[in-house]
Amino acid sequence: MTVVNEWVSGTKFGGWVQRCRESRRLVLVIVAIALLLDNMLLTTVVPIIPEFLYDINHPEAPLGPVRATLPTTTITYPPCPCEIYNQNGSHSSTTVSNIENYNFSTLSPEEEEKRLRHKDLVQETVQVGIMFASKAFVQLLANPFVGPLTHRIGYSIPMFAGFVIMFLSTIIFAFGRSYSVLFIARALQGIGSSCSSVSGMGMLAERYPDDKERGNAMGIALGGLALGVLIGPPFGGVMYEFVGKSAPFLILSALALGDGLLQLLMLQPSVIRQESDPPSLKSLISDPYILIAAGAITFANMGIAMLEPSLPIWMMDTMGAGRWKQGVTFLPASISYLIGTNLFGPLGHKMGRWLAALLGLIVIGICLMLIPLAKNINHLIVPNAGLGFAIGMVDSSMMPELGYLVDIRHTAVYGSVYAIGDVAFCLGFAIGPAMSGTLVKNIGFEWMLFGIAILNFLYAPLLYCLKSPPTKEEKRSLLMEEKSSVRYVTYQNEEDDE
Known part of the structure; x- marks a missing residue:
């Protein structure tokens, strides 16, 4: 790397590169690209994994149109005893010898196959949900280590490490042919996502100290995340249907390699220590205002996280949806999320x-309750679009709010607070998929979504607490007032005793 830097600095090209390295906009572009690729990999698997796992578990009967070539048979049963008597109450002449005149058709082989497939699909929802949740669980465990690590070595090295890990995960996805291998790939992505997300958001918060500019920058970066979510499902569904399972992941690995080279050239990964003392993770976690903001991110994303493993399978079961339809169904949510994050970056500040x-959580709840009412893919467009837009409202408002809360209540060092923000995001995507399979199996797809909608409604009023959070100075003055009041009460008690 040193040789590359010396070559660059010794050419005319080096002057332009140096100016680029000092540009805040270029840092924003790099962070947005990293989030785009990470979330593109996150969602590309959504239309691929459920059907791929079903096919490898049922090689003799892969998913597709139910076979209609099997012969239809009927079985005869004896008549109900009440049919032995005629209307006058006398015994009928019907005897056992003519029981065959009472023919009652059983389920046809096609209907029986549909019933068995429905049972298998519901069972598979649990496996797919656990696999999808593994990435978020691992990311959840990695964040408390990555956040403080950025305080010691800076943001650039963890950012580059995130690229390397994501590249390896993508290659494993491309060639994995069993549940266990694909599970490892999904879990490994969680470590890379932790490095990219925490470092990227911390880097932006540091480069954009003004609260309004920071909100705009984070809105754009989350737009990169939204674009990845937007492109991933249809990209994965179409490529899987017409090219094959490995193709989308090989293309993603090539794009990730390009992003890694850009980071290597422009960010120059190196150790950069923070000048000021960072706030402790314990002090940030114990701050109720930070917890309220983080909780909003969790509940906002939990609904869409529950839909990722369960909606494609529900569509296969109730609508007979094919691969491309399963991928395209998330398209309205992704487009509207992209609009919502870019719109409410600046608008949320105003x-x-x-x-x-608060409004975003209410809209999320309403949209989740509308989804189970859909009878075909067209009915899913409006609730999915509203869901994506509302999640964009919450994410683009609460991510810069976390940085603002650190500025006014703690020390302006951002690695740990964005580790908490990413933990909040991961909690939604860990709890959601992990619980969705069990909930669908026990209470049904509809009641699962009604339940998470009610939780969003109940949590929304708490966000009023963030209207005017006390600053560090106000906090000190409140503590002084409390101490003064305690001293005064103690003095009064001593006088009364005398």
Whole structure:
């Protein structure tokens, strides 16, 4: 790397590269690309994994149109005893010898196959949900280590490490042919995502100290995340249907390699220590205002996380949806999320980020309750679009709000607070898929979504607390007032005793 840097600095090209390295916009582009690729990999598997796992578990009967070539048979049963008597109450002349006149058709082989397939698909929802949740669980465990690590070595090295890990995960996805191998690939992606997300958001918060500019920058970066979510499902579904399972992941690995080279050239990964003392993770976790903001991110994303493993299988079961339809169904949510994050980056600052997030949670709840009412793929467009837009409202409001809360209540060092923000995001995507399979199996797809909708409604009023959080100075003055009041009460008690 040193040789590359010396070659670059010794050419005319080096002057342009140096200016690029100092540009905040280029840092924003690099972070947005990293989030795009990470979330593109995250969602590309959504239309691929459920059907791929079903096919490898049922090689003799892969998913597709139910076979209609099997012969239809009927079985005869004896008549109900009440049919032995005629209307006058006398015994009928019907005897056992003519029982065959009472023919009652059983389920046809096609209907029986549908019933068995429905049972297998519901069971598979549990496996797929656990696999999808593994990435978020691993990311959840990695974040508390990555956040403080950025305080010691800076953001660039963890950012580059995130690229390397994501590249390996993509290659494993491309060639994995069993549940266990694909599970490892999904879990490994969680470590890379932790490095990219925490480092990227911390880097932006540091480069954009002004609260308004920071909100705009994070809205654009989350737009990269939204674009990855937007492209992933249809890209995965179409490529799987017409090219094969490995093709989308090989293309993603090539794009990730390009992003790694850009980071290597422009960010120059190296150790950069923070000048000021960072706030402890314990002090941030114990801050109720940070917890409220983080909780909003969790509940906002939990609904869509529950839909990722269960909606494609529900569509296969109730609508007979094919691969491309399963991928395209998330398209309205992704497009509207992209619009919502870019719109509410600046708008959230004007109207109040607490209000934008509060309204977002209410809209999320309404949309989740509308999804089970859909009878075909067209009926899913409006609730999915509303869901994506509302999640964009919450994410683009609460991510910069976390940085703002650290500025006014703690020390302006951002690695740990964005580790908490990423933990909140991961909790939604860990709890959601992990619980969705069990909930669908026990209470049904509809009641699962009604339950998470009610949780969003109940949590929304808490965001009013973020309307005017006390600053560090106000906090000190409140503590002084409390101490003064305690001293005064103690003095009064001593006087009364005398």
